Amino acid sequence: MQEINQYLADTLRQLRHDRSWSLDRAASECGVSKAMLGQIERGESSPTVATLWKIASGFDTSLSSFLEPAPAELRGVTLRSADALRQRPTADAMLMAPLFPFDARYGFELFEFTLLPGYERLSEPHSQSVVEHVVVVRGVMELLVRGVWQRLGEGEAVRFAADQPHGYRNPTSAPAVFHDLIHYPPGSDSQSR
CATH class of the missing domain: 2.60.120.10 (Jelly Rolls)
Structure with missing residues (x-):
């Protein structure tokens, strides 16, 4: 769980940085409180799926982008379990x-x-x-x-x-x-x- 929270925190921080958004702007775009976004970025909170969807929608990005990076391919084939x-x-x-x-x-x-x-x-x-x-x-x-x-x-x-x-x-x-x-x-x- 800690690894997932850290990936989520890093991704959220990077998305805000890429857009030059303050926590206030991100909160406004996502409909999630500034305090909650700050807790997520610090790895102190595990949001609900509903909150994660709000954040993804606010940044106009996919839900999975907050969970893990794209998997590796081997000669055009990706195996997952x-x-x-x-x-x-x-x-x-x-x-x-x-x-x-x-x-x-x-x-x-x-x-x-x-x-x-x-x-x-x-x-x-x-x-x-x-x-x-x-x-x-x-x-x-x-x-x-x-x-x-x-x-x-x-x-x-x-x-x-x-x-x-x-x-x-x-x-x-x-x-x-x-x-x-x-x-x-x-x-x-x-x-x-």
């Missing part, structure tokens, strides 16, 4: 595996998320034109899109515009696992990274 990557990088009761962190060549990032029983997260809109593709791998979950909770079972998939409020929840007593491919529009800072 969800079991090796699965972690709880935020204060949420949700496990994340950044299977393929954002890469501007492809315009997307791919996560495996595990929602523990009873977990619910409401997400504020992401940057304009961000699209999510959710595929349930194991269990049952519910996805909030356009104000309606939709029940999704194993093998079911949904694509939706994520620049609107949405949410994820697990109303069951067993973990729910899903893949989430998040596509960023060409021209965003995410695409230029």
Whole structure:
């Protein structure tokens, strides 16, 4: 956890530096308090996924850019293991595996998320034109899109515009696992990274 917090702190500090933003300006752009941003930069706080998304949206960058660098390729092939990557990088009761962190060549990032029983997260809109593709791998979950909770079972998939409020929840007593491919529009800072 300490390694993740340090990577997040370094990335946030570098993004602010690259844009010549003060903590006040970053707080205003992200909708996150100056105190919280300062704590994150000092490695003193592990934000929730919702807070991390606010920061990513404020900087117009990908969520995965705060979790780890792009993985190494060997002759055009990248091998990843969800079991090796699965972690709880935020204060949420949700496990994340950044299977393929954002890469501007492809315009997307791919996560495996595990929602523990009873977990619910409401997400504020992401940057304009961000699209999510959710595929349930194991269990049952519910996805909030356009104000309606939709029940999704194993093998079911949904694509939706994520620049609107949405949410994820697990109303069951067993973990729910899903893949989430998040596509960023060409021209965003995410695409230029």
